[in-house]
Amino acid sequence: MEALISYWNGIPPLVKTAFLLLVSNTFMSFAWYAHLKNLGSAPLWVAIVSSWLIAFFEYTVMVPANRIGFGTLSLGQLKILQEIISLTVFVPFAVLYMKVPLKWDYLWAALCMLGAAYFIFRDHF
DSSP: OHHHHHHHHHSOHHHHHHHHHHHHHHHHHIIIIIHHHHSTTSOHHHHHHHHHHHHHHHHHHHHHHHHHHHTTSOHHHHHHHHHHHHHHHHHHIIIIISOOOOOHHHHHHHHHHHHHHHHHHGGGO
16 A cells, blocks of 8 residues: 555656546546436436436545646646546547547537647646
8 A cells, every 4th residue: 555655646746637637527427417318217306316426426536636736737727627638538428428429529629628728838838
């Protein structure tokens, strides 16, 4: 366990933040959208409680991600990073899990996010 903690402490904060946000957004995609596929005929309260239970795990990862990242990134940079990761997680989720057809619109959205990343991170380039 000590070796694992030592390894974790050696990872740069930006990498830890991005990894935790990736995990967090995976949980959140399921919390927000999986009930549309899996619980469409269930009562609304079942979908809400199920989503809240999944979101609980999302928050247990997202809060540490934001705390770790805020020491290295500005609030705006943290938000844009989260949005980029969110789109990176959402597209495979939508296509592979929800069976939504892949569209060019996802590419255009990603290019817009790259533009946002440029403007919010340009002081680091």
